Amino acid sequence: MKTKSSRGTDKMKKVCFVVQRYGVEVNGGAELQCRMMAERMLPFYDVDVLTTKAIDYMTWKDEYKNDKESINGVMVRRFSVEKQRSINEFNEINGKLLQGAVSTKEEEEEWIYKQGPAVPNLVNYIEENVNDYEAILFFTYLYYTTTMGIPKAGKKAICIPDAHDEPFLKMSIMKDVFLNAQAYFYNTIEEKKMINQKFHNEYIKNNIGGVGVDIPSDIDQQRFKDKYGLGDYIIYVGRIDRGKNCDIMFDYFREYKKRNKNNIKLVLIGKSVIKIPKDKDIIPLGFVEDIDKFEGIAGSRLLLLPSEFESLSIVVLEAMSLKKPVLVNGKCDVLKGHCTKSNGGLYYYDYFEFEGALNYLLGQTSIIQVMGENGLRYVNENYQWDVIVKKLANLIDYVSELNGKKAERK
Amino acid sequence: MSDRETIDIEEIMKEIREDIEKKGYCQEMLSFYNENPFETANIEKFSMNNLKGKVYRLNQSVPILYYREINQKGLKGFLKRILRKFLGFLIIPIVEEQNRFNEHTIRCVNQIMNYIEEHENKVK
Numbered sequence: 001m002k003t004k005s006s007r008g009t010d011k012m013k014k015v016c017f018v019v020q021r022y023g024v025e026v027n028g029g030a031e032l033q034c035r036m037m038a039e040r041m042l043p044f045y046d047v048d049v050l051t052t053k054a055i056d057y058m059t060w061k062d063e064y065k066n067d068k069e070s071i072n073g074v075m076v077r078r079f080s081v082e083k084q085r086s087i088n089e090f091n092e093i094n095g096k097l098l099q100g101a102v103s104t105k106e107e108e109e110e111w112i113y114k115q116g117p118a119v120p121n122l123v124n125y126i127e128e129n130v131n132d133y134e135a136i137l138f139f140t141y142l143y144y145t146t147t148m149g150i151p152k153a154g155k156k157a158i159c160i161p162d163a164h165d166e167p168f169l170k171m172s173i174m175k176d177v178f179l180n181a182q183a184y185f186y187n188t189i190e191e192k193k194m195i196n197q198k199f200h201n202e203y204i205k206n207n208i209g210g211v212g213v214d215i216p217s218d219i220d221q222q223r224f225k226d227k228y229g230l231g232d233y234i235i236y237v238g239r240i241d242r243g244k245n246c247d248i249m250f251d252y253f254r255e256y257k258k259r260n261k262n263n264i265k266l267v268l269i270g271k272s273v274i275k276i277p278k279d280k281d282i283i284p285l286g287f288v289e290d291i292d293k294f295e296g297i298a299g300s301r302l303l304l305l306p307s308e309f310e311s312l313s314i315v316v317l318e319a320m321s322l323k324k325p326v327l328v329n330g331k332c333d334v335l336k337g338h339c340t341k342s343n344g345g346l347y348y349y350d351y352f353e354f355e356g357a358l359n360y361l362l363g364q365t366s367i368i369q370v371m372g373e374n375g376l377r378y379v380n381e382n383y384q385w386d387v388i389v390k391k392l393a394n395l396i397d398y399v400s401e402l403n404g405k406k407a408e409r410k
Numbered sequence: 411m412s413d414r415e416t417i418d419i420e421e422i423m424k425e426i427r428e429d430i431e432k433k434g435y436c437q438e439m440l441s442f443y444n445e446n447p448f449e450t451a452n453i454e455k456f457s458m459n460n461l462k463g464k465v466y467r468l469n470q471s472v473p474i475l476y477y478r479e480i481n482q483k484g485l486k487g488f489l490k491r492i493l494r495k496f497l498g499f500l501i502i503p504i505v506e507e508q509n510r511f512n513e514h515t516i517r518c519v520n521q522i523m524n525y526i527e528e529h530e531n532k533v534k
Contacts, residue, residue: 091462098466099520167469251442258441340481343419346426352435356426370417 187312212385221299235300240272320375344375
């Protein structure tokens with residue numbers, strides 16, 4: 001139902017989402033989260049997205065052609081990067097940072113610029129148009145778009161940090177990100193606790209959001225198994241990268257197969273940036289369509305996630321929605337938290353715990369069913385879109401009231 | 411674990427760890443375990459990227475926290491929490507000392523890295 005603005009006209013209020021990449025072709029948890037949230041806010045606000053023309057996060061190279069386009073009702077404004085990322089240049093400054101040798105503001109700004117995406121025109125657009133928006137929502141704390149954008153948004157800034165505990169948080173420039181937004185929308189309680197501990201910003205308005213989980217209704221796991229000729233398997237979904245501990249996952253799984261005689265395979269879904277061992281029990285499928293991904297998870301015995309750095313993990317929530325247990329790296333507080341809060345998965349700290357947990361999950365069929373029910377209940381209670389959208393709208397209203405206007409929603 | 415309503419992940423993990431201990435498993439049993447890291451170091455060619463990666467992981471490893479969450483419910487969980495509180499006087503100083511040592515070690519390694527890079531640039 002429309003409500004009238006204070007001037008008595010039916011005018012939709014505007015909000016702006018700022019994210020490093022945006023589009024149906026873009027893979028990435030934070031980018032997908034932004035797109036899902038933006039589209040779900042459409043019933044309540046006019047939504048603009050400010051982003052780059054990049055698809056590839058390694059180079060930020062311009063690939064989208066148009067400066068403006070509408071994607072599922074959301075107006076997307078794209079800005080070209082001033083300079084593509086040079087991996088060698090970035091690795092050099094990043095190496096210095098990781099060794100504690102980056103200490104001045106200029107060096108930190110150099111890191112931010114080389115990390116990218118370097119889009120000063122986008123930041124200028126925010127400065128020039130900030131009064132048009134009720135709130136400006138920034139995704140992912142460690143990119144140029146957020147660190148440079150938040151100061152320009154001033155009292156309109158809301159931050160969805162997508163943070164995990166990593167060295168970049170130690171930069172003094174991050175204080176601007178975590179102390180100067182008007183509100184924060186964290187993905188998990190673990191992320192909030194970690195940020196509060198580092199920045200003591202608990203006094204700033206905040207809430208816990210994350211993403212809702214949408215599972216297609218017509219999942220046919222047998223279709224997936226027949227299509228790829230699969231029997232019994234466990235599945236990994238995501239970028240296949242050393243940063244996600246996939247190299248260790250391969251070591252562990254191959255060792256598991258040496259020590260345990262069974263027919264279980266490891267199926268991989270996702271783009272690989274490292275070499276995948278040639279092994280008859282490791283089956284890489286590459287990047288597949290969404291329906292294949294869901295059917296792949298549904299047909300598996302469990303989802304395996306070895307990553308140590310996750311701020312939410314949409315794929316774990318998807319697996320739980322499909323009543324599949326998960327086996328995760330216990331060093332990641334967020335992933336371990338999903339398991340212990342739901343009682344829907346196990347975690348490991350070393351190889352033998354990995355082996356023990358995997359054998360448990362493959363052997364205890366009745367317990368696994370209970371875990372599956374537990375996981376589904378956990379997702380239904382904590383990660384539903386209507387609840388998340390309401391929380392986010394409340395934060396937008398709060399920021400809008402701070403700036404003297406009442407947000408009007410359709 | 412027969413009650414379908416109350417499975418406890420921490421209890422399951424405890425059973426798995428007890429099983430590992432009972433079987434006497436250790437890292438040396440693993441085929442990818444490197445028994446003599448120096449042997450590998452002698453064989454491996456120097457790689458700056460490899461070194462930077464190791465230094466990066468080293469920087470990630472501090473600080474050690476003495477405090478561990480005990481989510482276990484019931485009497486066992488309560489007793490563990492009491493024990494954690496009472497042993498704090500003994501454990502905290504040891505952990506702090508270890509953290510100080512780790513910090514000094516990492517600063518030392520970082521300084522060595524900086525020295526290498528400075529001199530690498532001079533040679534170039």
